[in-house]
Amino acid sequence: MTPAARLSAAIELIGAIDAERVPAAKALKEWGTAHRFAGSGDRAAIAGLVWDVLRRRASSAWLMDDDTPRARVLGMLKLERKLDVDAIAALCDGGRFAPAPLTERERLALASRSLDDAPAPIAGDYPDWLDGYLAKMFGDDRVAEAAAMASRAPLDLRVNTLKAKREKILGSLAHLGAKQTPWSPTGLRIALSADARNPGIHAEEDFLKGAVEVQDEGSQLAALFSAAKPGEQVIDLCAGAGGKTLAVAAMMQGKGRLIATDHDKRQLAPIHERLARAGVHNCDVRTPKGEGDTLSDIKASADLVLIDAPCTGTGTWRRNPDAKWRMRPGALEVRLKDQVEVLDRAAGLAKPGGRIAYITCSVLPPENGAQVRGFLARHPDFVIVPPSQTVTVLGDKADAFAAAALKSDEGWLMTPRRTGTDGFFVSILRRN
DSSP: OOHHHHHHHHHHHHHHHHHHTOOHHHHHHHHHHHOTTSOHHHHHHHHHHHHHHHHTHHHHHHHHTOOSHHHHHHHHHHHTSOOOHHHHHHHOSOOTTSOOOOOHHHHHHHHHOOSTTOOHHHHTTOOGGGHHHHHHHHGGGHHHHHHHHTSOOOEEEEEOTTTOOHHHHHHHTGGGTOEEOSSOTTEEEEOOOTTOOOOOGGGSHHHHTTSEEEOOHHHHHHHHHTTOOTTOEEEETTOTTSHHHHHHHHHHTTOSEEEEEOSOHHHHTTHHHHHHHHTOOSEEEEOOOTTOOTTTTOSSOEEEEEEEOOOOOGGGTTTSHHHHHHOOHHHHHHHHHHHHHHHHHHHTTEEEEEEEEEEESOOOGGGTHHHHHHHHHHOTTEEEOOHHHHGGGGGGGHHHHHHHSEEOSSOEEEOHHHHSSOOEEEEEEEEO
């Protein structure tokens, strides 16, 4: 397919997503099935265009003063792909399979309009109703922070230290352009251009043998801040597919007792295969059955309770850009209740001197600092481990990280703009 034909397909797909109100991933999959002639490179390029439009949905429409699928695609080409008017016009020449030529109105908008006077939610590309929350968190920096959350994320990997060392994997994945991550001592990063194809890490020998796992560096750091140690009893209350479970297992070096559970057994389904591939033998996966408590035999005996809390996922917008436009205020209220429930459950599992690692992939204050303060009010036998102490696990990178991330009384907040990671909040609580 020509670049112009790919652009036409992207406009068609954006229109389908709008009209049918389906997730972008589903629309892209259905389009690929219906257009078998499109090769993998074509599909990757078209997907890149669609995701970029969703990342810049509000700002592109503002730039063009028009909210149609075509207008948003054209605006994105200027804002995200940095194309000038002539380059965009060359793609829209009206030829076979190409978009129709630019109108005079479109040319004028692309040449003269900017985001200088756009309201914060427009310039930052996020829903209006979230502006108050982001203003409370970031103040006048919220547009810059949100714009960074709209950029394309790299592919981050975690080296499984139960099976390999980072130096070795750096060499074996050099053909993919893998580099060390800035902060995590076990992280690797593969930068991805706007229309890059998936590097196919799942087919690499290192992945198949369990030497690497896909995991954002922020998620790796969140696990590191929990300071899990060999010989401890660790409970992962919201294990899901097991990303942080695997990271903690490596930190424990196969020594001690690791229990992984989740309220949704469907989320747990992939964890068994991942644990086996990673060579983890000290993890007990407890799948919910009926209304029974999977942890009924544990009372105030855990050294560490890990909570990868259910949250709005605002910190992962760059990986799932259409999620922010489908998010509604009611979703936040539901998540806040879920967080209270899981925190209160964890309180009864941690032993005296034990820790709770409370983690969210959200940048919203009600899910982070406010949730921790509420927990302490309900459980005065817990205290916050000072963030200045938790960051010491990063060794000689601790000071640089502390200067980059946002520190509060309750914990650390990482963001794409500040730390180059997804948005993660981490608070460590210790029982007196």
